[in-house]
Amino acid sequence: xxxxxxIKRGDTSPxxxxxxxxxxxxxxxxxxxxxxxxxxxxLVVDSAAVVESxxxxxxxxxxxxxxxxxDGPFEAEFRVTFADGTTETFPxxxxxxxxxxxxxx
Numbered sequence: 547x548x549x550x551x552x553i554k555r556g557d558t559s560p561x562x563x564x565x566x567x568x569x570x571x572x573x574x575x576x577x578x579x580x581x582x583x584x585x586x587x588x589l590v591v592d593s594a595a596v597v598e599s600x601x602x603x604x605x606x607x608x609x610x611x612x613x614x615x616x617d618g619p620f621e622a623e624f625r626v627t628f629a630d631g632t633t634e635t636f637p638x639x640x641x642x643x644x645x646x647x648x649x650x651x
Contacts, residue, residue: 550643555617556651558609564624566603566636573600575629580607582622582644595624620644
Protein backbone atom coordinates (compact mmCIF):
# COMPACT_ATOMS: atom_id res chain seq x y z
CA UNK A 547 0.00 0.00 0.00
CA UNK A 548 1.13 3.54 -0.61
CA UNK A 549 2.30 5.50 2.41
CA UNK A 550 -0.62 7.94 2.10
CA UNK A 551 -4.16 6.99 1.09
CA UNK A 552 -5.94 9.91 -0.56
CA ILE A 553 -9.66 10.41 -1.10
CA LYS A 554 -11.90 13.46 -1.61
CA ARG A 555 -14.41 14.71 0.95
CA GLY A 556 -17.76 12.96 0.52
CA ASP A 557 -16.41 10.14 -1.67
CA THR A 558 -16.98 6.47 -0.85
CA SER A 559 -14.65 5.10 -3.54
CA PRO A 560 -12.04 3.75 -3.78
CA UNK A 561 -12.01 1.36 -0.85
CA UNK A 562 -8.90 1.30 1.30
CA UNK A 563 -7.16 -2.04 0.72
CA UNK A 564 -4.09 -3.26 2.60
CA UNK A 565 -1.85 -6.32 2.38
CA UNK A 566 -0.88 -7.06 5.98
CA UNK A 567 2.71 -7.82 6.88
CA UNK A 568 4.22 -10.27 7.38
CA UNK A 569 2.62 -12.14 4.47
CA UNK A 570 2.59 -15.36 6.54
CA UNK A 571 -0.24 -14.13 8.79
CA UNK A 572 -3.28 -16.36 8.33
CA UNK A 573 -6.66 -14.61 8.59
CA UNK A 574 -8.72 -17.80 8.30
CA UNK A 575 -11.67 -17.38 10.70
CA UNK A 576 -10.59 -13.86 11.69
CA UNK A 577 -12.72 -10.73 11.90
CA UNK A 578 -11.36 -7.28 11.13
CA UNK A 579 -12.31 -3.74 12.14
CA UNK A 580 -11.16 -0.52 10.47
CA UNK A 581 -10.49 2.38 12.83
CA UNK A 582 -9.72 5.95 11.82
CA UNK A 583 -9.29 9.16 13.79
CA UNK A 584 -8.32 12.74 13.09
CA UNK A 585 -4.57 12.99 13.46
CA UNK A 586 -4.06 12.67 17.24
CA UNK A 587 -7.75 13.39 17.70
CA UNK A 588 -11.18 11.87 18.08
CA LEU A 589 -12.24 8.54 16.57
CA VAL A 590 -14.22 9.02 13.35
CA VAL A 591 -14.67 5.44 12.08
CA ASP A 592 -14.82 2.13 13.96
CA SER A 593 -16.50 -0.36 11.63
CA ALA A 594 -16.24 -3.90 10.33
CA ALA A 595 -13.84 -4.46 7.45
CA VAL A 596 -13.60 -7.27 4.91
CA VAL A 597 -11.06 -10.10 4.83
CA GLU A 598 -10.41 -10.15 1.09
CA SER A 599 -7.85 -12.96 1.32
CA UNK A 600 -6.90 -15.01 4.41
CA UNK A 601 -3.48 -16.00 3.01
CA UNK A 602 -1.79 -13.83 1.86
CA UNK A 603 -3.54 -11.52 4.33
CA UNK A 604 -5.42 -8.76 2.50
CA UNK A 605 -8.07 -6.60 4.17
CA UNK A 606 -10.38 -3.89 2.84
CA UNK A 607 -12.65 -1.19 4.17
CA UNK A 608 -15.53 0.05 2.02
CA UNK A 609 -16.29 3.64 3.00
CA UNK A 610 -19.79 4.36 4.30
CA UNK A 611 -21.69 7.61 3.86
CA UNK A 612 -20.34 10.13 6.35
CA UNK A 613 -16.91 8.50 6.81
CA UNK A 614 -15.26 11.11 4.60
CA UNK A 615 -17.49 14.06 5.51
CA UNK A 616 -14.59 16.19 6.78
CA ASP A 617 -11.34 17.01 5.04
CA GLY A 618 -7.93 16.87 6.66
CA PRO A 619 -5.28 14.43 7.84
CA PHE A 620 -6.32 11.20 9.57
CA GLU A 621 -4.64 8.12 11.07
CA ALA A 622 -6.02 4.62 10.51
CA GLU A 623 -5.39 1.00 11.37
CA PHE A 624 -6.94 -2.44 11.01
CA ARG A 625 -7.65 -4.40 14.20
CA VAL A 626 -7.71 -8.17 13.64
CA THR A 627 -9.39 -10.63 16.00
CA PHE A 628 -8.08 -14.07 15.16
CA ALA A 629 -10.15 -17.26 15.39
CA ASP A 630 -8.56 -18.06 18.79
CA GLY A 631 -9.72 -14.70 20.22
CA THR A 632 -6.33 -12.97 20.23
CA THR A 633 -6.05 -9.50 18.67
CA GLU A 634 -3.39 -7.66 16.70
CA THR A 635 -3.36 -4.20 15.15
CA PHE A 636 -1.89 -3.48 11.71
CA PRO A 637 0.32 -1.72 11.06
CA UNK A 638 1.69 -2.27 14.55
CA UNK A 639 4.51 0.30 14.50
CA UNK A 640 2.79 3.29 12.86
CA UNK A 641 -0.54 4.37 11.35
CA UNK A 642 -1.91 4.39 7.84
CA UNK A 643 -2.00 8.04 6.78
CA UNK A 644 -5.33 9.00 5.22
CA UNK A 645 -5.75 12.42 3.66
CA UNK A 646 -9.29 13.53 2.85
CA UNK A 647 -9.01 16.38 0.40
CA UNK A 648 -11.41 19.27 -0.08
CA UNK A 649 -13.95 19.12 -2.84
CA UNK A 650 -15.56 22.01 -4.73
CA UNK A 651 -18.90 21.74 -2.91
